[in-house]
Amino acid sequence: MNVFLALTFSGIALGAIYFLAASGLSLIYGLMDILNFAHGLFMTLGAYVAWDVASHLPTSWGAPLLFSIAVVASIIGGALAAGLTEVLLIRPLYGRPVSQILVTIGLDLAVVGLLLGGFGSNSLSIPVPLWLIEASRVGGLDLPNSNFVALVAGVVILVALELFLHRTRYGITIRAGVENRDMVSALGINVGRAFTLVFVIGGAMAGLAGLLYAVVFSGDLISPTQGDSLLIFAFIVVVIGGLGSIRGSAVAALVVGLVQDYTNFYLGSHSGMAEIGNLSVVLLLALVLEWRPRGLFGSTL
Amino acid sequence: MTNALEVSDLHVTLAGSHVLQGISLNVPVGGVTALLGRNGVGKTTTLRALLGLVASTGAISVLGTDVRGWATHRIVRLGVGYVPEDRDVFAGLTVAENLRLAERIEAPRYDDVYAIFPELRERSGQRAGTMSGGQQQMVSIARALLNGWPLLLIDEPSKGLAPRLVGELADALARVATLATVLLVEQNLALVRRLAQRIIVLDHGEVVHTGDAQELDDPDLAKRFLGVSGVK
Amino acid sequence: MSPSVRRAAIALGLVAVAALVPFIGLHLPWILPSTVNVVNSTGTLEVLALSFVFAGVALGYDVIFGYTGLLSLGPVMYFATGVYVFDITLTHWNWPLASALVATFAVSLVLAILLGAIALRVSGIAFTMVTLAFAQAFYYLVEDNPHGLTGGDTGLALYSSRLPAFLSGAVSNTRNLYWIALGFLVVSYAVVWLVTESETGHVLVAIRENERRLEVLGIRPFRYKLAAYTLSSLVATGGGVAYILLIGTAVPSAVASVTVTLSILVMVVLGGAGTRWGAVTGAVIYVYLQQYLLKVAAEPSFATLPAFLRVPLSQPQFLLGLIFVLFVLFVPGGIAGVVTRRRLRSAARLFDATSAVPTTIPMEEP
Numbered sequence: 069m070n071v072f073l074a075l076t077f078s079g080i081a082l083g084a085i086y087f088l089a090a091s092g093l094s095l096i097y098g099l100m101d102i103l104n105f106a107h108g109l110f111m112t113l114g115a116y117v118a119w120d121v122a123s124h125l126p127t128s129w130g131a132p133l134l135f136s137i138a139v140v141a142s143i144i145g146g147a148l149a150a151g152l153t154e155v156l157l158i159r160p161l162y163g164r165p166v167s168q169i170l171v172t173i174g175l176d177l178a179v180v181g182l183l184l185g186g187f188g189s190n191s192l193s194i195p196v197p198l199w200l201i202e203a204s205r206v207g208g209l210d211l212p213n214s215n216f217v218a219l220v221a222g223v224v225i226l227v228a229l230e231l232f233l234h235r236t237r238y239g240i241t242i243r244a245g246v247e248n249r250d251m252v253s254a255l256g257i258n259v260g261r262a263f264t265l266v267f268v269i270g271g272a273m274a275g276l277a278g279l280l281y282a283v284v285f286s287g288d289l290i291s292p293t294q295g296d297s298l299l300i301f302a303f304i305v306v307v308i309g310g311l312g313s314i315r316g317s318a319v320a321a322l323v324v325g326l327v328q329d330y331t332n333f334y335l336g337s338h339s340g341m342a343e344i345g346n347l348s349v350v351l352l353l354a355l356v357l358e359w360r361p362r363g364l365f366g367s368t369l
Numbered sequence: 370m371t372n373a374l375e376v377s378d379l380h381v382t383l384a385g386s387h388v389l390q391g392i393s394l395n396v397p398v399g400g401v402t403a404l405l406g407r408n409g410v411g412k413t414t415t416l417r418a419l420l421g422l423v424a425s426t427g428a429i430s431v432l433g434t435d436v437r438g439w440a441t442h443r444i445v446r447l448g449v450g451y452v453p454e455d456r457d458v459f460a461g462l463t464v465a466e467n468l469r470l471a472e473r474i475e476a477p478r479y480d481d482v483y484a485i486f487p488e489l490r491e492r493s494g495q496r497a498g499t500m501s502g503g504q505q506q507m508v509s510i511a512r513a514l515l516n517g518w519p520l521l522l523i524d525e526p527s528k529g530l531a532p533r534l535v536g537e538l539a540d541a542l543a544r545v546a547t548l549a550t551v552l553l554v555e556q557n558l559a560l561v562r563r564l565a566q567r568i569i570v571l572d573h574g575e576v577v578h579t580g581d582a583q584e585l586d587d588p589d590l591a592k593r594f595l596g597v598s599g600v601k
Numbered sequence: 602m603s604p605s606v607r608r609a610a611i612a613l614g615l616v617a618v619a620a621l622v623p624f625i626g627l628h629l630p631w632i633l634p635s636t637v638n639v640v641n642s643t644g645t646l647e648v649l650a651l652s653f654v655f656a657g658v659a660l661g662y663d664v665i666f667g668y669t670g671l672l673s674l675g676p677v678m679y680f681a682t683g684v685y686v687f688d689i690t691l692t693h694w695n696w697p698l699a700s701a702l703v704a705t706f707a708v709s710l711v712l713a714i715l716l717g718a719i720a721l722r723v724s725g726i727a728f729t730m731v732t733l734a735f736a737q738a739f740y741y742l743v744e745d746n747p748h749g750l751t752g753g754d755t756g757l758a759l760y761s762s763r764l765p766a767f768l769s770g771a772v773s774n775t776r777n778l779y780w781i782a783l784g785f786l787v788v789s790y791a792v793v794w795l796v797t798e799s800e801t802g803h804v805l806v807a808i809r810e811n812e813r814r815l816e817v818l819g820i821r822p823f824r825y826k827l828a829a830y831t832l833s834s835l836v837a838t839g840g841g842v843a844y845i846l847l848i849g850t851a852v853p854s855a856v857a858s859v860t861v862t863l864s865i866l867v868m869v870v871l872g873g874a875g876t877r878w879g880a881v882t883g884a885v886i887y888v889y890l891q892q893y894l895l896k897v898a899a900e901p902s903f904a905t906l907p908a909f910l911r912v913p914l915s916q917p918q919f920l921l922g923l924i925f926v927l928f929v930l931f932v933p934g935g936i937a938g939v940v941t942r943r944r945l946r947s948a949a950r951l952f953d954a955t956s957a958v959p960t961t962i963p964m965e966e967p
């Protein structure tokens with residue numbers, strides 16, 4: 069039973085990170101019909117920027133402060149990378165949906181290649197406070213503190229995103245644009261600005277996801293291809309949740325995180341298949357599509 | 370400026386078919402001009418082309434400004450309100466949010482809107498997707514009215530409405546027409562006769578007739594261009 | 602001479618020249634992708650053969666992507682099926698060559714019809730994502746080394762006493778393997794040519810241009826899409842068989858990862874989507890460039906370059922990605938589009954399928 073609870077907890081933490089990655093992807097798709105392959109790159113860049121900033125600051129500042137700065141840096145790094153991508157590469161291709169997808173694929177290949185050239189395929193280590201590596205005893209269970217951080221980040225971002233989408237003018241514009249872009253511009257609104265904005269928001273969340281994944285599930289290590297492997301699961305979460313739906317992403321992220329965690333533990337040890345968790349997630353996707361081709365939450369925000 | 374809209378030699382091709390084949394028309398300032406024609410002749414496409422929602426070639430002048438190649442939002446901000454054919458209210462947004470998105474000026478004319486559609490005030494918290502077709506049409510027209518803009522493009526407002534509602538709609542549109550120049554696409558010829566002063570008839574992607582709304586009384590014209598046997 | 606006869610003559614001429622390459626002992630400095638500057642050196646022949654393999658696969662992929670307009674990210678799965686089923690039946694089970702071939706294509710056919718039918722239940726972006734997910738599942742499976750069959754990350758070398766001696770991966774056989782790769786390319790080209798010029802081919806293009814119009818005409822696009830998907834899958838499987846014969850070992854990261862799919866996509870777009878020789882040209886240039894850049898980066902003088910040049914230049918993935926981005930932005934019709942202007946228009950149509958207006962960007966459904 070304790071094992072089950074601990075698994076559930078780490079599955080939820082994994083789901084929280086998937087949510088950070090997938091919600092931006094889903095917004096970008098919902099508003100712009102773009103399958104953004106560079107989203108994995110934004111995650112990777114977030115982690116690298118965080119690493120770069122943290123490793124250039126004096127260690128005397130102490131790990132907690134350095135790590136907080138790294139978190140902020142990952143968010144800014146991801147947002148900046150995404151904003152530039154939208155303005156420089158996506159914008160010239162408005163009206164050419166397939167080309168937009170292709171350009172994000174090319175960007176991902178090129179920049180990951182550059183990172184591989186610059187840093188090699190070896191992993192770099194992010195400095196984290198000792199507290200983050202430890203576990204806390206809650207109700208007789210030793211739960212990793214890093215999992216709490218992921219969980220808190222996921223919940224905070226979910227709430228912030230919901231407030232933004234429902235309470236602010238830009239948020240309302242984005243929700244309207246997901247339904248009908250043409251009509252938004254026919255009301256005299258420059259939809260292009262909303263496009264840039266969702267990229268920036270999505271990139272910020274992706275950057276954070278990249279850093280948190282490294283800290284929570286990858287032993288504080290980052291590598292150039294990490295984001296790309298996370299991206300596959302983010303895609304799956306988006307399709308299961310329903311393209312363009314934030315709540316769908318949240319639910320699907322939890323489901324995928326839990327299924328992956330449970331199957332890895334319970335089936336992995338019996339079948340001897342290390343990848344059974346990943347496989348089960350794809351199977352889940354196929355089942356959901358058979359049952360509900362539009363995903364769990366259709367296509368509204 | 371004597372014409373709110375001037376269009377010449379407008380061509381549009383959609384998915385390989387040449388939908389508009391050189392439309393030229395003028396809409397004078399003031400009153401209601403009706404754009405008529407059988408189903409599928411290109412009325413909606415004309416309005417969408419005027420707003421830059423589909424790519425077109427030819428010259429378009431909106432409220433005295435040449436808008437060739439402009440993005441939709443810039444054309445709209447010249448002072449054009451658009452009520453699309455299928456209302457296109459944002460179903461997931463509340464009535465208030467739908468209207469809020471349409472606000473383009475410092476002091477939106479909520480008074481005008483509520484004077485014509487008092488019901489919208491009560492329903493401001495309702496999600497537009499849960500409203501009836503007639504109520505959605507009110508939201509759609511209200512969005513176009515909110516900024517007190519001088520030109521309105523209204524596409525088949527009576528489509529799918531019960532006859533009694535069409536009467537109410539006609540009253541509302543008559544009041545709208547006192548506020549702005551209107552280019553009205555409409556199949557209901559009784560409604561057209563009541564509201565419009567001028568008519569423009571399209572057929573096969575071209576303007577085939579321009580004239581006075583009185584001419585609709587001539588059963589021959591109605592039969593020739595609109596495929597109906599006169600108006601009662 | 603009618604244009605089609607002329608084109609056939611040019612194609613045959615090119616094949617004849619390619620077939621004679623192993624006999625050309627010409628010394629060519631600089632431009633060859635292998636360290637030995639001789640045209641028929643083993644290294645150069647291997648690179649050329651590899652480029653033929655991918656040219657065939659790219660051609661098959663162009664049927665589903667370029668002609669039918671469906672962005673599938675699954676081709677690597679069928680390529681890997683070709684590699685692994687062929688390898689496993691020969692190496693582990695010691696099947697006769699013919700049975701191994703039949704089994705390989707049979708498995709691929711069943712997979713393609715089954716998974717294609719599931720994936721084609723959704724359209725547009727969802728289709729793309731589903732094909733990607735399936736291919737990724739296949740990758741995990743292969744990497745997991747179930748029952749020791751695939752060798753996992755260590756790889757599985759092709760070794761079988763049933764394999765005729767002239768086909769074994771020995772260096773002396775490179776010439777034979779080169780011809781096999783060329784043969785695969787010629788057969789793929791012929792099949793793709795037959796299909797795309799047929800009635801079915803026209804329906805596929807019509808699906809790309811305006812699927813709903815077909816439905817109005819009473820044609821059910823689903824079957825045609827499934828047929829195109831299956832055809833391109835079978836061609837990819839053929840490529841996988843040729844690959845494992847040529848390279849001799851199967852490693853998941855090289856034959857089953859999503860990077861392979863992306864490379865194929867890059868080849869097709871570089872060459873010009875929706876054109877047969879564009880796909881072939883794109884693939885040959887891609888493989889050639891990739892191997893050539895690797896060779897340059899390995900030269901001693903390269904290490905003396907300043908880091909800001911050395912780092913990017915040492916990464917073919919970076920340079921090819923960059924070239925790809927530039928092509929998408931500035932040369933949407935690919936190389937074929939530059940050469941024949943007529944094609945540029947139809948390729949541009951592919952990418953701008955529904956609208957030329959900034960804000961209306963439906964991919965499949967409005």
Ligand SMILES: Nc1ncnc2c1ncn2[C@@H]1O[C@H](COP(=O)(O)OP(=O)(O)OP(=O)(O)O)[C@@H](O)[C@H]1O
Nearest residue numbers: 383384386388406407408409410411412413414415
């Ligand atoms: N996206 C599109 N792709 C292809 N053809 C289109 C598209 N949109 C419209 N058409 C065609 O263009 C023609 C004109 O359409 P439009 O909607 O402008 O007609 P309409 O006059 O408004 O008709 P109705 O009275 O039925 O509303 C029609 O034949 C229609 O089929």
Ligand SMILES: [Mg+2]
Nearest residue numbers: 412413414454
């Ligand atoms: Mg219409």
